[in-house]
Amino acid sequence: MSTIVIAIIVLVVLVLLILFFTGGTGKIGEKIAAVFQGSTGGDDMASSIQFCKGYCEKAKLLTSDEEKSNSPFCQKSFLIDTDGDGEAQFVQASNPKKYYKYFCTSNPNTNAKDEAKKNYDTRSLNLNCPEIPDCG
Numbered sequence: 668m669s670t671i672v673i674a675i676i677v678l679v680v681l682v683l684l685i686l687f688f689t690g691g692t693g694k695i696g697e698k699i700a701a702v703f704q705g706s707t708g709g710d711d712m713a714s715s716i717q718f719c720k721g722y723c724e725k726a727k728l729l730t731s732d733e734e735k736s737n738s739p740f741c742q743k744s745f746l747i748d749t750d751g752d753g754e755a756q757f758v759q760a761s762n763p764k765k766y767y768k769y770f771c772t773s774n775p776n777t778n779a780k781d782e783a784k785k786n787y788d789t790r791s792l793n794l795n796c797p798e799i800p801d802c803g
Contacts, residue, residue, distance in 0.1 A: 709748030709755030716792055718743070719771035723796035741776040741802030744768035744789075758788055776802045 722740035729735050746755035747769050758765040766787050773791040 715745040726798040
């Protein structure tokens with residue numbers, strides 16, 4: 668009996684692998700590839716927003732204003748691919764490329780080291796977090 672169950676599982680996995688490598692699953696292959704390309708080609712907007720919402724939830728556990736302003740919700744940035752071309756958005760006329768860093772809030776607490784570099788432009792995902800009234 669257990670041999671039959673194992674054989675069925677192996678058969679299902681084999682069919683899925685064949686479909687994946689022959690392109691039979693349509694957009695599934697692209698979605699899986701996007702997961703592995705996110706760190707170099709820019710993150711997905713929806714997943715970045717979900718991360719920010721998670722950072723806001725974790726901020727409920729913080730007690731001091733300093734901890735809150737140093738939380739990931741206030742400091743974490745994302746390089747986001749908004750047009751789906753496989754590369755994070757950047758200022759078109761920049762040479763070398765000057766990427767847009769998206770922050771969860773419109774008033775991020777960027778550290779001085781990053782500000783001194785000025786190798787990016789900032790943009791906001793414009794999310795509100797009641798637990799953190801002001802990041803700056």
